[in-house]
Structures are given as structure tokens and as C-alpha cells.
Amino acid sequence: MTLPDGQDQEAQNEAAQPADAPPPSGEAAAAPPEKPAAKAAAPRPAKEAEPKEVARVAPPAGSINELLAAAAPGVQMKAYMVPWSPGESVAVEVGRDDLTAVMTAARDDSRLDMDYLRCLSGVDWQEEGLEVVYHLWSFTRRHHLTVKTRVTYADPSVPSIAAIYPGAEWHEREARDMFGLHFEGHPNLVPLLLPDDMTDHFPLRKDNPLQEIEEWQGVNLREGAGEGDE
Amino acid sequence: MVLEQGHAIEIVDMPINMGPQHPSTHGVFRMVLAVNGEQVVDVTPHIGYMHRGGEKLMEAMDFRQGIGYADRTEYLAQFHAELGYVMAVERLMDLKVPDRAEYIRVILCELNRLSSHFMFMGAFGIDAGLFGTSFTFAFVQRENLLDLFEEISGDRLMYAYFRVGGLAWEVTDNFVQRVHEVLKQSQQGIRDLDDLMTKNEIFMGRCQNVGAFSAKQAIAYGVSGPLLRASGVPWDLRKDEPYSVYDRFNFEIPVGNYGDVYDRYLVRLEEMKQSIKIIEQALEQLPPEGPIVPEKMPRRLRTPPGEVYAKVESPRGEWGVYLLSKGGDKPYRLKMRSPSFCNLSALREMTIGQYLADAVMILGSMDIVLCCVDR
């Protein structure tokens, strides 16, 4: 079952049954205080982006996004807080075409000094397209930055940052394998993890669900299997 | 090139295939080396032979089922993998883990670091030529540790003992005494391996000045863990971005000078000794009684929508979990930032220009776990 259906069913179950005493108190205590709107919006099945929009808090003044804006002038960026990561990390969303400028500025600007690419992951947002998330870190300045960029299914092409951060080379190959993202300017964009003859459909996209067990194991449960001598 | 009889000879660099199955087995990893005489001219690593879709499967599992998959991804540092995963969920749900559970988690993680580094010592000794001796010493120590883990969690290798919010169940009554016993045996084991390898002339000859990697290169390639520390960058997540209760302990970070294979071995050896120090301090500070899950533990594990990047210092480097949730009891996207993957991407840079025999040593010193590389 693909995820939207799964979410729908869960949400409908939640809405249908009366919530018993421990979960709401537990969840209310567990949810961060500034997101009651997000909690109320969570059971709604459609428009999953809305809870995220509501939950976005702009970073306080003096945060790293201002340094980035100063280092890469003329770049449109939307900044918000990601409060669950320690150090109150700031996330910045930029357009695909500005990505190279932003990354070069992040690495070379002396106030930012982001020399370490921690992680590069792709995310499949279904209707809203594909997203690439970069986590950057600076050893000298000790600050995080998360950079995100979003592309559409029709044109899943992102400029490669392998020239800026050599460690991104393998991460980008993996993102290409898993999501079908095309990284322009990548020195060697060949399949990394997938077998050479199975690189056409991308496993981590949401429209490739996992197979049900019965469908695969049905091959073994044929008539007379396991009874013979061999 | 033309011989006297007029026959033409074509000279090509011979590609040597260290195929998916080879005796210096660190798992199913394939390297195609182009050599010129004895010197390596080019390396093409081929991975993906163990790509089992751990990330995709974890998207279909809820937050308790996913712990088993985290175990199987990093099968030598299981507690660290579990810790990364449950820490990510706890951060999203804003759960405070009780102190006793935190201390037990730290003790088990450090014991797991010991067992993983023992495995490294054993396998690395085999790569260097000590066929069997180091492996036997290392596994005797590992068996002691695995016996202890089996007493606590029920399984020798795939523990699934950490839960979101704390631990699955209380530890055994003689936990502290057992850990002291195991520490004493491990200290003897470290001494044995130290005597066997560190000042061994052949071992030093094979390891020194091999695969030197500068700090700048290491940072650019995203390398972490003992490889980064051996290259001279004093970076350890337990000290510099402390998580759990690591900020209450007093320990040192071994840092190397040259970034060669010998330094990496020494860094790991010293880390084992520091781990023992941490465990002893944790045992003293361990609250004798207390809850192991928070009081307001929600009955159903549901996270609010959000994203988090939680990282732990596993024996191989920085194990990160990027968890993106849209509400509900399953992750929407779970990316495991595996240290072996990032370390292995630097293999080509490290091996070009070295001798063929050294390529095996360099690969061994990176201490990769193929399931972690391929997920």
C-alpha cells in the first residue's frame, strides 16, 4: 500500500475512534508547545505540506542564514528553524539554480567556513516534487546549516556539488540511484548501489512500494513443494 | 612496441579485480585496481552487493520495528545504530530519557565500541599477515562481551534492546559486577593485542607511511571517526557535540599525526583504553535504582511532523539518522548517514600511488562494514 493510502487509513481510524485517556495527554505533553496548529492539522489526510508550513518558525536575528545571505547576495532563500536538532539548526531553502553559488559561498566565505558536508539525502515529496537536503558543518566556526532545494518530477536535475565538496560524489550517485535525480556536472554519474540491469525504476520513490510477502513467497508455496526427495 | 619478427605488442595496465569474494574479507566489496608494475594507478570501487533496501523497509516499519533494521545495518556497532535511531525519534517526540537508562545506554555503547575495535584488531592483523593469531585473541575477548550482551538483551548479535524513551527491560541484577569482570578481561585482551602488534617490526613496516591522508583531504571527503582523528583533526562527537550523558565523563581523544595506517591503528587502540575509562566512570555514577522509561511514556509512538538529524559517534565514525516525519507512527523518509560509506568514498584518493600490497592494508584500516555502506 502506498503511503498516502496508509496515512489516510490511519488518519480516518484516529478520527473515528475516541481517543483514550493516556495518548492525548502523553502526546500533548510530548508535542512541542508552539505547534498546536500542526497537531490539529496532522490527522488531515490531504495537503501534508500544510502542517509543515504552519510549523515553520523564522530564525532569530543574527542566525547563520543572515551570514549566508550576506555571502551570497542576490539569492532568494527561505529560512526557518529546525528545532529538534541540537544547536537549534537553521534550514535554508534555495532555488535549484542558485545552489552552486550558495554552496561555494558557504565553503569559501570566512564567516561561514562550512568545510564539511555531513549528509546529502533525497526526499520524495510526491506532488511537490523531489527535494535534496544538504547538511553542512563548520569545524572552525562550529555551526550547522541545512540547505534544501526542490525540483519537479518532470525536470529532476540539480547542479552537482562534487567539485565543491568531493565527498558529495558518492552521495549524489546514491541519490541518483534511489530517486532518479540527475546531477549536472557530476564527474561520474554511474549506478553505485543498484545492479546494472535494474537502474530504471527508483526504489526510494513513493510510487515504488515494497512487495507484499505473499506475492513473492507465493512462488515457493506451489503444489507439491517440499514433499519430494530433492 | 615492435619486436624483431614484426609482431606488435600492445601494453596495457593490468586491471586486477579484488572480486566480491576475497580472503581479506571485509564483506562483499569489489575493487578494480589498475596497476603499473606494483604501483596502483587507479582504483574503481564497486559497491552495492549488499544493498538490501534498509531505508525503504524502515519507512514501512513503525518506530519499534525499525530498531531491528538499524541493528542489521551496522552489525558490529549495533547499540550505536540503535541509539542514533531512537535518539532521533526521542528528539522529535521531545521525550526525556531517565538518567539510569542513559547511563546504561552509555555503558553498553562503550562496550560495543570495545567489541567492534576488537574485531578490527583481529581482521587488521590478518590483513597484515598475522594469520589467525590476532583474530583468535580478538574473538576470545569478543565472546566475553557477547556473553554479557546476551545476558542483558537475549541475543548475541542483534540486540534490539534500546527503545524509544529508554530501554526494553531492566538489566540483570549482577550487571555492575559482570561489567567489571568483562572490563578486566578486556584490559588483558588489549594488552595481549598491544604486545602482539604495536611494536612488531613487520607490522610497523607494513603500516607506517602507508595511505597517508591529510586533514584537509579528510574533511573535504566527509571522513569521520578514527580516520579523521588519525589525520590530525581532534573531532569526536562525544566531546564536541555531546549527546546522552557523555558530557559528565572525563576522557581524552586520541589524535594522530600523519594520517597513515599505523596512526589509525594506534588511535583505535587508545580509544579502547579510553572506553574502559568511560565505562568505569559510568558504573560509579550509575543510579542504583530508577525508571528506565519516562513516566509519561505515550502508549503509541507517534511523532509530530518535523525533521531531525541525530548523530552518534560510532566506532567507525559519525552515524547520523536524518528522520523526516509527516506525523503518524512511521517515518516518511529515513536516511542513515553511514560512516563507512563516507569513509570509503575516500579510498581512491588514499590508494592511488601506493603499492598493491598496501591497498589491502588501507582498505583494512578503514574498518568498513559493507551492510553499512550499502544499507
Place this chain on the structure above:
Amino acid sequence: MTAQKAAPATTPEKQVDGAPVVAPEREQTGIEREAGRLTPAPFEPGTALYRQILPGIVQAPADALLAISRKASLWPMTFGLACCAIEMIATFMPKHDLDRFGIVPWPSPRQSDVMIVSGTVTKKMAPAVKLLYEQMPNPKWVIAMGACATNGGPYTRYDRVMQGVDKIIPVDVYIPGCPPRPEALMDGLLALQHKIMEERSR
């Protein structure tokens, strides 16, 4: 090898389909003469000479002797794929010693008897597994260790994982577990020894 590279290519009329061609004007090297002499002997199982001499009298003790010598000295190929490999290695180590059964791990497929497939076989790895199986000389056996080698295990729902190694090679013993304890692997190897003894008259 360099000599063969130096041989000029023959014209298309002289080439036989698929067979390597040696230029006729050059004399055959020693190894080529040997290779020409050695033809694989046709072999029908069960028709060995000792079975035809006094059938029943020589055959039974001879079969028993062969089976005992094969089972008492099984050399597994070290084919550790994933997590089960760690338990396999632990079984070879002094605590759960397998050497006392005559089981010595051997890296090369050419001199090993049994292949312990320990770990998940993915579709990318499958041709290599098949090749290694073909490289082992007869008699050979296969043990599928762990849930992944048996039927895909915890990763069975992913479509790039082969649901069990018995899809490509014939398996003699299946050992369940994730990972199976060293004692379970020992039990599986002893079961294989029992099987070898049981099948000695075939």
C-alpha cells in the same frame, strides 16, 4: 600469454566458430599440446569401477570409506556476506571450535567442499555466487545459513534482494536464525555430515 597476443589474427575463412584459433604457421607451445591431450572424461555417477567388481561386496565398504573421509574433512569456503558472517567466524574461533570436526575455512573455491552462504544474496551479487558455486569441484554441498539465505529473511520485501539462495544454486542444509547461534551452525554442519553418510550409496 604475451606470445598468444603476438600471434597475428587469422583470416575469417580459417576461423572455427567459438574455438580459439592458433596461427598455423607457429608451432604449438607445450601447454597447448597438453591442453589438446586432456579431454574431460565422460562420467556417469554410479558407474565407477569399484562398483562393478563384485557388486555389493566391495561397494558398501568403499562407499562408507569415501563418505567418512568426505564428511570428516569438510572445508568450507569463507563466503561471508553480511551479519551471519560474523557468527560464522565466531564458530571457527576457539570458543565454539569447528576445527575439531575437521572443518577448516578455506578462502579459495577450488579446494573447498562446502559453501556456507551466510548473509543476504542480492541480485547484484547473484552472478558471483553462481560463478563461485561452479568453480567448486565435485562433490560439493551448500549450506544456507540464516534467514536471508533461506528465503530473503527480513529483507524479503525489497525487489533487489534474491529471496533465498536456492533460487540459483541447490542447497543441502538450511539453518534458520537471524543470525543463527554458533551452536546452530555447528548443528547444521553435523546435519550435513549425517546427510553425507546417508547418501553414500548414491
